Amino acid sequence: MAFDLQEQEQIDSLKAFWQQWGKLIGGAVLAISLGYLGYKAYGMYERGQSEKAATAYEAVDNAVAAKDIAKLKTAAQQLQGEYAGTLYASRAALVLAKAAFDKNDPALAASQLEWVLKNSKDEELQAIARLRLASLLLDQKKFDGAIGELNQAHPAAFDAEFLELKGDVFVAKGDNSGARDAYKAALAKMLGDSPSRQLAQTKLDALGG
Secondary structure (H helix, E strand, O other), X not given: OHHHHHHHHHHHHHHHHHHHHHHHHHHHHHHHHHHHHHHHHHHHXXXXXXXXXXXXXXXXXHHHHHOOHHHHHHHHHHHHHHOOOOHHHHHHHHHHHHHHHHOOOHHHHHHHHHXXXXXXXXXXXXXXXXXXXXXXHHHOOOHHHHHHHHOOOOOHHHHHHHHHHHHHHHHHHOOHHHXXXXXXXXXXXXXXXXXXXXXXXXXXXXXXX
C-alpha cells in the first residue's frame, strides 16, 4: 500500500511538472525540430543552387574558349543574378575581370572585382580580387586607392603577395623607403625556394641602400 502511495505521489508530481513546464518544453522541442528541418532544407537548397550554377558556368568556359567577351559578360551576369551565393559566380566575375582588362576596359574589370569583394563568401577569392583590384588601381596611378586595398584584412597565406605589390606601389609613388620595407617584409614571408623570392629580391636590390 505504501508502494502504491509513493507511486501515486510520483504521478501527481509529474502531472504538476508538465502542467507548469509542459508548454515551454514542447515549444522548445518544436523550435529545435523546426530549426533542424530548416537547416537540412537550406543545405539541400545550397547543393541544388551549386549544381545549377555549375551547369550555368559551362557558358563561361565556352565564351572564354571562343574569346567572345560579350557572351562571357552575359554568362557571368546570369550567374551573379541567379546564383550570387555560389563560388561559380565569383569565379566567373574574376574571369570576366581579366578579359575586360585585356580588352582595355578597366571600368568593367573594376566592377567585377568589386562584385567579388562585396558578394563572395570565400576569403581566398576575395584576396585574389583585392590583389587584382590593387594592381588595376596601380596601373591607373591611383596609388592611395591601391594601398588602401592592400591594407585590408586577408588570409595570411597571401601576406607575401600583398606586401610585394605594396612595394611596387611605393616604387611607383617614388617612396623608395616604403618600398624597401615592403619588399623586406614580403621576403620574410616567402619560403626559401619560392619562385617569387628571387624577383622580390631583385626589386629590393634595384633600390640600393
